[in-house]
Amino acid sequence: MADQKSEEREQYNYETFEEVLEEIKDRDYDKIGLQGPDGIKPQLIDFADELREHGFGTVIVGASTFGACGIADEKVERMGAEALIHVGHTRFLHPEKADMKDFDVFYLPYREDRDLMSVLRNNYEDIDKDETIGLVGVTQYMDRAEPAREFLEEKGYEVVDGTTGLRTTEKGQVLGCDAGAAHNIAHKVDAFVFLGSGHFHPSQVSETGKKVYVVDPYEKHIWVEPANSLEDEMQAEYARVLKHKDKQRWGIVTSSKKGQNYMRAVEIAKEKLEEHGKDVYVFVEDRIFEPDYKGYGIDIYVNCACPRMTKDWQDLSFVSPKALDVLDDLED
Ligand code: SF4
Numbered sequence: 001m002a003d004q005k006s007e008e009r010e011q012y013n014y015e016t017f018e019e020v021l022e023e024i025k026d027r028d029y030d031k032i033g034l035q036g037p038d039g040i041k042p043q044l045i046d047f048a049d050e051l052r053e054h055g056f057g058t059v060i061v062g063a064s065t066f067g068a069c070g071i072a073d074e075k076v077e078r079m080g081a082e083a084l085i086h087v088g089h090t091r092f093l094h095p096e097k098a099d100m101k102d103f104d105v106f107y108l109p110y111r112e113d114r115d116l117m118s119v120l121r122n123n124y125e126d127i128d129k130d131e132t133i134g135l136v137g138v139t140q141y142m143d144r145a146e147p148a149r150e151f152l153e154e155k156g157y158e159v160v161d162g163t164t165g166l167r168t169t170e171k172g173q174v175l176g177c178d179a180g181a182a183h184n185i186a187h188k189v190d191a192f193v194f195l196g197s198g199h200f201h202p203s204q205v206s207e208t209g210k211k212v213y214v215v216d217p218y219e220k221h222i223w224v225e226p227a228n229s230l231e232d233e234m235q236a237e238y239a240r241v242l243k244h245k246d247k248q249r250w251g252i253v254t255s256s257k258k259g260q261n262y263m264r265a266v267e268i269a270k271e272k273l274e275e276h277g278k279d280v281y282v283f284v285e286d287r288i289f290e291p292d293y294k295g296y297g298i299d300i301y302v303n304c305a306c307p308r309m310t311k312d313w314q315d316l317s318f319v320s321p322k323a324l325d326v327l328d329d330l331e332d
Contacts (some may be wrong), residue, residue, distance in 0.1 A: 007305050012091045013107045017047055020085055021054065022104045027104075031057035033076025036087035040110060044087060045212050057081075060188045062082065063287075067175065068092035069167075069259025069306065070286075073103035079111060083291040090139055096264045109170075112140035114217035116195060120148055123222040124155055127193060127213050134185045136162040136172045136205055137195025141217070145172050148195060148215070154189040159187050167259070176308040181205040186210055194225070203228060237310070237323035244317055244328065250278045251298040253318075255305035256286050265304040269321045273302075290316060 014020045024032065032051055034044050040080050041064070048058040059079040061072040076084050083104035089107045091233030094100050127133065135149055142182035149159050165180025172181050174194075179201075182192055186208035194202050197218040202225035205212045212225040244250075254266050266282055273280045285292060288305050290313045300317040302324065303310045310320050 012101075012105060013109060014112075015108075017050070017108060020108055021050065023106065024056070024083060024085075025054065027083070028275075029081075029104075031079070031081040032058065033059050033061065033072065033079070033081040033084040033260060034087065035061040035065055035072050035076075035084060037089070037110075047085065047087070048248060061099055066106060066306075067177075067245050067259070068083060069177075070257040071100070071105055071259070073105055073139045073258075077103060078241050090158045090173065093167050093169060095166045096262055098258075098261070098263075100258055109139050109142075111143045112217070116141050116144050116215060117147060117151070119217050119220055119222065120151060120215050121185070123215075124152065127152075127157065128161075128191070129156060131190035132158045132160060132188065133213075134160050134162055134182060134189035134192045134197075134210070136174050136179075136182045136192055137215075138201055139170065139173055139175075141195040142170045142173050148193070153191070159193075160185050174201050174205060176200065176204075177306060179207065182208050182210075199225065223283040227243075227298060233311075234323070237319045238326040240300065240317040240319050242330075243322050245330065247299055248279055249296075249298045250280050250291050251293065251296065251301040252280060252282045252304055253286055253288055253293065253301050254282070255288055256284050257305070260305040262304045269302045269304060272321075281303055290314065290318075 010152055034047055044060055051058050054099050059081050061075060069092050071086050072076050073084045083187055085106045085108060087108045088110045092100060131211050137147060137290045152159050162181035163184040163280040164171055165178040168175055168181060174181055182205040188247055191210050192205050192212045194205055194212050194214045197216045202214045203210045206225045206228040207230045209227050211227045214223050214225055216223060233314060252266050252269050270280045288309055291300055293316055302321055303318050304321060
């Protein structure tokens with residue numbers, strides 16, 4: 001059953017544009033939409049040229065996208081397209097199980113061609129052999145998860161593969177909003193090997209309480225992100241809620257992006273705030289920018305969109321729905 005589920009989950013991810021092309025040539029499409037993040041815009045133009053050579057009309061989504069949470073299938077459908085090729089990210093699962101799949105979307109994740117395997121081969125002895133290792137990483141390098149595991153096992157390491165998370169469709173894949181791949185196996189491992197670079201994603205994995213060996217193809221060595229806990233971040237959010245606990249007006253923000261529209265979270269947060277006698281205002285917008293929420297006379301908002309944004313706001317207070325629990329504790 002588990003295997004069948006993961007097969008279903010992976011069915012819309014492709015490795016090459018040629019594979020996507022083969023698939024869509026067999027279908028009766030006239031026009032195809034294209035969408036992707038910054039950095040691969042020139043590639044979108046190349047793909048549009050190729051699609052045109054094969055007789056398809058095209059329409060390109062102008063704004064870049066940070067994740068497959070923001071698939072623009074409805075926008076291109078309005079332009080007469082019958083399918084969308086979403087470049088850069090893997091298929092995104094809605095954490096509240098809302099339907100992400102009411103249009104033909106072909107996901108073509110971006111794979112970074114930096115030589116990550118050489119970094120692992122040249123530096124693997126930095127990883128303690130006595131530790132059981134969990135293997136995770138970012139989308140750009142997950143096509144190398146299998147060879148990395150094989151290599152580590154050959155060298156005598158015990159390796160546990162990361163799982164899929166609440167929002168992800170590749171085993172071991174970590175997103176800015178989902179380190180479930182690591183959290184789900186944290187109890188079985190002593191440390192993680194992370195395929196990728198930068199501190200953001202490794203620090204999410206370190207919130208499992210385990211240290212993280214980062215196989216970094218930019219730095220060209222393996223460095224360690226120390227074990228951490230979710231506790232500090234949560235305490236900072238509780239402090240923001242407590243600072244505004246006597247305010248009458250509270251806002252709740254969600255996004256109209258399909259994968260960032262968390263209506264169940266909105267309902268739960270609204271109910272909780274109303275139980276505490278607050279006047280609650282629900283806001284929706286495609287992209288969430290802090291300046292849009294200044295001027296309403298509301299100082300604190302609950303983030304029911306991309307969880308990663310909770311850390312971004314500077315002037316207004318932005319908290320996760322979970323942070324509202326501290327209001328209940330005040331009444332105990
Ligand atoms: S919800 Fe946020 S962190 Fe998650 S994929 Fe979308 S943009 Fe990235």
